[in-house]
Amino acid sequence: MLLQKKVIFVRTKIKWLMRKKYCFIFLFIFPFYTLFAQEDPRVTLFPWLQPFYNPAAMGEKDNHINFTGIFRQHAFLMEVQNDEASSGTGSDVFDKVNGEQFLLNMDSYIKAIRGAVGIMFVSDKNAGSFDNIHLRFGYATKIRIQGGKLGIGLHLGFLNMKTSKTNFKPNQESDPTVDGLKQAESLLDFDMSFGVHYRAPTWHAGISCTQLLGGVRISGEENFLNVPQQLYITGGYIWDLRTPTYWTIEPNVIIRSNFSTWTMDIMAAARYNGILWFGLSYQLDWAVAAFFGTVPFHNKGDSYLKGLEIGVSYSFPTAKFGYKANGGSKGDFEILIRYGLNFYREKPLTGYGSSRHLYKNQ
Secondary structure, X not given: OOEEOOOOOOOOOOOHHHHHHHHHHHHHHOOOOOOEEOOOOOOOOHHHHHHHHOHHHOOOOOOEEEXXXXXEEEEEEEEEOOHHHHOOOOOOEEEEEEEEEEEEEEEEEEHHHOEEEEEEEEEEEEOOOEEEEEEEEEEEEEEEEOOEEEEEEEEEEEEEEEEOHHHOOOOOOOOHHHHHHHHOOOEEEEEEEEEEXXXXXXXXXXXXXXXXXXXXXXXXXXXXXXXOOEEEEEEEEOEEOOOOOXXXXXXXXXXXXXXXXXXXXXXXXXXXXXXXXXXXXEEOOOEEEEEEEEOOOOOOOOXXXXXXXXXXXXXXXXXXXXXXXXXXXXXXXXXXXXXXXXXXXXXXXXXXXXXXXXXXXX
């Protein structure tokens, strides 16, 4: 999606010292943009891919190596008018354009460094027009506060952007924007993301900003296809229904903004006994999604299989431009595979001595 950055100035009545502080934050987070840019990919099952939006969410489980993969595919039927249709002798046709995203994240909390490290790979084919690849490396320090864990994280990464030159079909031949996209070579940017995330036993919340630098061009044409900053605010809660069988309701929300426009996803999931989960999600001004997942080996004795989790979702477009009777998006399909490996094993107590002294040192 091609967007143009707008800047809005806000006057506030605060003391001079506070004004300097917030002006510095404003200048650091909101650099100006005048050229077209592309946004981060959007997924339906966002609670399972928190580290993509917020590097501080890495390493949520102690002594675990976590692998998370999401594959998402969506299709648009774009209305194209041929020569016969324009002369009144033919009819409009619809050209199918696919877009897909593949996201793979691996992270782990390492007790020796009191923090988490991770690596992320993202392939984003945006409706046949762009073919982008993200590679990010991250670190998050973890601080235990009030029974929860506060994470402060940083991602450093690279973004390779390419255009699918054969899929641009302008209505007029002399479109300078489309001509520039057709002629653009592969672009490589360096960038960083920063976030803060707090997780307690029954709730979590975080705020982060990706593409903080706006893309430091390493190779390719300067000042072309810059990626804007993306602000993310996330939150969720685990509500125990206290039924004889263990049921929980888990609402989650994510707010996205590129400081020009914003959108929001609201999700409500029901989880049964840690084995099954399902629910609905509403994506503001875009779609309604249904999803289902399972932890198939949750109650099995094999510790290597217990960490496997599988989920799927399907989105039904609600936007006027997203769904039409004859053409438009037919929906978005998404599949999630997650695996957590517990690599830590408690050492058995051996030797002789008083049990009082042994327990004292635990």
